[in-house]
Amino acid sequence: MTASHPAIRVTDLVKRYPGRPPVEAVRGLSLEVQAGECFGLLGPNGAGKTTTIEILEGLLAPTSGSVEVLGLRWATDEHRLREQIGISLQETRLSDRLTVGETIRLFRSFYAAGIDPDEALAMVGLESKSRARVDAISGGERQRLAVATAIVGWPELLFLDEPTTGLDPQSRRQIWDLVERCRACGHTVLLTTHFMDEAERLCDRLAIIDAGKIIALGTPAELVASFGVATLDDVFLKLAGRRLTESGWTETVSADPAPERPRTAGESS
Amino acid sequence: MNGARKQPVQSTAPAVRRGGYSPFWELVRSRFLEFCREPEVVFWVYGFPVLMVLSLGIAYRERAVPEPRVEVVAGAATVADAAALNRPGSGLTAVESPRVVALERLRTGRADLVIERDEPVLERDEAAAAAIRYHFDPSRPESVLARDRARDALERAAGRSDLLAVEDVPQTAPGSRYIDFLIPGLMGLSLMGGGLWGVGFVAVEMRVRKLLKRFLATPMRRWQFLLSIMVSRMAFMIPEMLLLVCFSRWAFGVRIFGSPWAVAALVLLGAVCFAGIGLLVASRTKTLEAVNGILNLIMLPMWMASGVFFPRERYPDAVQPLLRAMPLTALVDALRGVMLEGASLASCWPEVATLVAWGAVTFAVALRIFRWV
Numbered sequence: 001m002t003a004s005h006p007a008i009r010v011t012d013l014v015k016r017y018p019g020r021p022p023v024e025a026v027r028g029l030s031l032e033v034q035a036g037e038c039f040g041l042l043g044p045n046g047a048g049k050t051t052t053i054e055i056l057e058g059l060l061a062p063t064s065g066s067v068e069v070l071g072l073r074w075a076t077d078e079h080r081l082r083e084q085i086g087i088s089l090q091e092t093r094l095s096d097r098l099t100v101g102e103t104i105r106l107f108r109s110f111y112a113a114g115i116d117p118d119e120a121l122a123m124v125g126l127e128s129k130s131r132a133r134v135d136a137i138s139g140g141e142r143q144r145l146a147v148a149t150a151i152v153g154w155p156e157l158l159f160l161d162e163p164t165t166g167l168d169p170q171s172r173r174q175i176w177d178l179v180e181r182c183r184a185c186g187h188t189v190l191l192t193t194h195f196m197d198e199a200e201r202l203c204d205r206l207a208i209i210d211a212g213k214i215i216a217l218g219t220p221a222e223l224v225a226s227f228g229v230a231t232l233d234d235v236f237l238k239l240a241g242r243r244l245t246e247s248g249w250t251e252t253v254s255a256d257p258a259p260e261r262p263r264t265a266g267e268s269s
Numbered sequence: 270m271n272g273a274r275k276q277p278v279q280s281t282a283p284a285v286r287r288g289g290y291s292p293f294w295e296l297v298r299s300r301f302l303e304f305c306r307e308p309e310v311v312f313w314v315y316g317f318p319v320l321m322v323l324s325l326g327i328a329y330r331e332r333a334v335p336e337p338r339v340e341v342v343a344g345a346a347t348v349a350d351a352a353a354l355n356r357p358g359s360g361l362t363a364v365e366s367p368r369v370v371a372l373e374r375l376r377t378g379r380a381d382l383v384i385e386r387d388e389p390v391l392e393r394d395e396a397a398a399a400a401i402r403y404h405f406d407p408s409r410p411e412s413v414l415a416r417d418r419a420r421d422a423l424e425r426a427a428g429r430s431d432l433l434a435v436e437d438v439p440q441t442a443p444g445s446r447y448i449d450f451l452i453p454g455l456m457g458l459s460l461m462g463g464g465l466w467g468v469g470f471v472a473v474e475m476r477v478r479k480l481l482k483r484f485l486a487t488p489m490r491r492w493q494f495l496l497s498i499m500v501s502r503m504a505f506m507i508p509e510m511l512l513l514v515c516f517s518r519w520a521f522g523v524r525i526f527g528s529p530w531a532v533a534a535l536v537l538l539g540a541v542c543f544a545g546i547g548l549l550v551a552s553r554t555k556t557l558e559a560v561n562g563i564l565n566l567i568m569l570p571m572w573m574a575s576g577v578f579f580p581r582e583r584y585p586d587a588v589q590p591l592l593r594a595m596p597l598t599a600l601v602d603a604l605r606g607v608m609l610e611g612a613s614l615a616s617c618w619p620e621v622a623t624l625v626a627w628g629a630v631t632f633a634v635a636l637r638i639f640r641w642v
Contacts (some may be wrong), residue, residue, distance in 0.1 A: 057486060059642060082488040089486065093478040097303040106299050109290035110487040119283040134304075153487070154285045185282045 005071035007157050007188040008033040008056060013065035013214075015051050025051040029065075033205075035156075038179060040203035042196070042232075045248040048212040049192040050090055053161050056190065057087050070157060081110055086135040088153035089148045090162050096135035101128055103134060104148055111153030120152040121145075123181065125174045140171030147175055151182065158182055160191040164198060165248070176202060187250035194233040194248035208236060215239045292489055296497035297504075302473075304505060304587040311379060314509055319516050322452065324522045325578075326447055329447040332434075337381035337415030339363040340371035344386055353426030354384075358420050375514040377403055382415035384423075395515070418474065423463045448521045453604035454577035457539060461597050463509065464543025465550065465564050467502045472551035482642045495636070499544050506540045528605035535579045535621075539600040545631035552639040571597035599623035 008031070015026040026048045033039040043048045054060040056116050058074040058081060067074065072081050103119040121127045124144040127243045129137055133146070147163055149205055161177070164172045179202050193199055199206050208216040208223070216223055216239055223235050232261060238245050242250035282579035286325065304310060339361050341351050347365050354363035359621050363384075374380035383404035403419065403604070404414040425431075484494060513530075519524040525532055546567065554560045573582060574588075574596035584592060592598050603620035 059482065059486060062504055080484070081486055087483075087486040088528075089479060089483055092482075092483045093480065095299070095303055095478075095480065097306040102299060102302060105290070105489065106295050109292040109295035110484075110489040112488070113287040115283040115285055115286055123374055149483075154283070 005031045009068040011066045016061045016063045035188050036186055037204040038113035038183045038243045040199045041205045041207035042199045042206050044244050047209045053192055057159050058061040087159045088150040094134050095160045099133050101130035107149040108152045114153040120148045122176055124148045138166045157188045163179045210240045281296045293493045296499050300501035300503045303393050318513050326448045336362045337411050339382045341365045342368045342371050342382045342385040350632055354422050359422040381412045452523050453608050454601050457597050457601040458577050460539040461543050465547040468544045469550040473554050485641045510536050513604030525608045525613040531607045535603050538624050542596050542628035548635040549631040552635045571595055596627045
């Protein structure tokens with residue numbers, strides 16, 4: 001791909017879910033992701049991360065705003081776009097009755113061009129599980145398989161929605177390695193996460209999202225430096241006035257330890 | 270962990286190749302593997318219809334009508350009456366009981382007829398002695414039969430002689446038995462269940478799992494996915510039908526009097542029609558509980574009213590047009606026409622048209638409103 005246009009360009013994105021009252025999951029979000037970078041959407045549960053990424057993936061229509069992916073638009077170039085992107089959804093239960101190898105082969109067949117299915121499994125450390133049924137592997141292995149289905153078409157742009165949530169350390173490490181390898185091969189990666197360490201380690205640039213808006217944007221180092229704090233945790237605390245916990249929920253920093261659960265808007269859809 | 274990414278990372282790209290896979294056949298293959306790995310589904314599709322043929326075929330195997338049971342109320346003329354009724358060739362079994370017991374047995378269905386003879390007031394009062402009372406249930410065929418046979422037997426015993434010479438010719442040829450009537454019905458029932466569950470339930474399950482959404486996120490063509498579900502359903506249906514036809518022929522000698530190709534064409538049409546209905550049911554349904562309920566709601570009336578197990582003519586004439594409009598009725602009527610009466614496909618055109626209409630309309634609507642996410 002020539003880098004004449006950014007990998008993703010979003011302007012004034014708004015997503016309102018009908019209801020009484022209507023829920024505004026994304027409220028005027030603009031960002032650009034450059035080709036070849038690993039970009040992170042960091043924020044607590046309910047911040048609008050999944051809604052945003054699903055709009056970028058062409059799975060959800062925005063209420064307003066413009067979306068351009070790889071210089072193309074979903075309305076006119078859907079099939080071309082699908083050939084060039086890979087997606088791992090937050091929640092998919094792949095067929096229990098197929099083996100790992102059969103599943104990855106099926107997904108490979110959807111793409112006109114791609115890598116060898118065994119190669120995709122090897123990249124997520126599942127080469128030895130090829131003959132195992134999906135219902136016989138662990139949750140972490142299933143999540144890695146989901147990521148393998150996203151890369152088997154060898155996409156220019158890879159979307160990973162909370163790829164490591166609920167994973168054991170080994171699976172997490174494997175997904176991190178994979179993201180780094182994809183990036184090193186020149187792919188663009190957009191991922192969502194609520195883990196500060198993950199964002200810090202993997203992402204070239206970050207958008208910190210809260211309540212449907214970007215509250216800070218920059219490289220991890222820039223963010224930390226510009227707020228004069230030590231870590232990304234402190235950046236979020238300073239901006240949102242709450243602490244982002246490992247569970248993805250936020251808690252106020254006062255003596256009251258009860259986590260505040262914001263209204264879930266797009267996260268559950 | 271700070272800045273850990275700055276380590277060198279292996280950047281050799283794996284080889285990217287074009288083509289080599291057919292998404293359509295991979296989808297069919299996956300569906301086929303999934304099906305074969307679900308033993309309970311395999312049982313419902315292949316085992317259940319055969320068990321049904323076996324049990325109903327045995328329960329309704331052709332057998333002379335059992336002899337009705339007659340109760341004779343104990344009294345003066347009892348012994349002579351019971352002897353006359355039990356004579357060989359009368360077609361009855363008679364026993365003697367007190368009046369209360371006899372009537373109770375009739376009421377509870379253990380006896381088919383109660384005969385009561387008024388006691389003559391005087392030994393020689395012939396007119397009074399002739400009064401015979403038959404207690405029977407006019408809604409039960411065996412009860413009516415018992416009354417007619419008993420009257421014949423008692424009349425003959427009293428000296429009546431028949432004026433006309435008669436000859437009985439028993440008829441139990443294949444094609445006219447209950448099992449012959451049943452097999453086309455069970456084929457229709459199988460096609461309905463397979464189409465509705467095999468397409469409707471499967472598609473909703475994939476939606477619940479968000480697998481449809483995941484597929485949609487790939488370059489997979491939507492029509493290829495829908496067609497693959499249809500084609501695999503057709504492939505599972507062929508052995509199912511062959512099994513039914515061959516098993517019923519082997520076990521009960523059920524024959525196809527019409528053209529086997531006409532039967533095959535009807536089976537295919539029926540399978541496509543029910544797959545269309547299944548797809549329509551699945552097009553918007555979001556939960557497995559809902560699809561379960563809707564499918565049962567659709568199938569139950571047809572199970573009962575499409576004439577699978579007994580002729581639909583038992584229902585009032587007023588509802589017959591409604592029954593004929595149901596897809597299972599059309600399929601079963603047409604299959605019976607071809608299989609039992611040797612009718613041609615052309616002569617079944619009203620049924621064929623009904624099936625085509627159901628299939629075309631449900632498909633068209635389903636494709637229009639099908640929801641992937």
